[in-house]
Amino acid sequence: MQTDGVLEMTKVGTQGTSPRFRLSVCAAADLHDYSRRGVTHILSIDTPGFTTPTPDWFSGAHKHVSFDDVLSRKDARAFNAIEPTAADIREVLEYGLECLIESRAEPTHLLIHCRYGASRSPAAAYAILCLWLGEGREVQAKNLLLRIWPEAVPNILVVAYADRLLRRQGKMVEVIQGLYDQLNEELVR
DSSP: OEETTEEOOOOOSGGGOOTTEEEEEEEGGGGGGGTTTTOOEEEEEEOTTOOOOOOTTOOSEEEEEEOOOOSSHHHHHHTTOOOOOHHHHHHHHHHHHHHHHHTTTSOEEEEEEESSSSSHHHHHHHHHHHHHHOTTOHHHHHHHHHHHOTTOOOOHHHHHHHHHHTTOTTHHHHHHHHHHHHHHHHHHO
């Protein structure tokens, strides 16, 4: 349910989580590597104009959203790209919520991918982990994401939309900005 641009969701925090929920992140080229890993749901973050085909090994639910990997509206205009919108990220969160709710009844494995698996899909995964773990556990969600996918550099614009939709008052953005700052420091050394 949407109210004033904010996503109203069933409470899923730590009280409602299930150990039967698994989440993976990958690049589109690596989808075949998950054919025998019990994937029940796929979230494809596609490049506009290209829809990732459902893998022939997969028969579960497959959700698509489409936007370019840009970090701001200014970048989108400069590169003639399509930026993510609040509606796109709402779809991501709603799909994540569906998976989390299903995991209460049966094991669920959500595989999230984008073209390279570096920015858009890790941002979506981070948002869903924040939803799963509940408010106040944004750092734990980032740490879990980095255990799942060490190469993650979550798209900050996606995270900003999720932060607003989940009413985290900038906490999600702050945690990911801290990751950006840490990566920049490591590059300078």
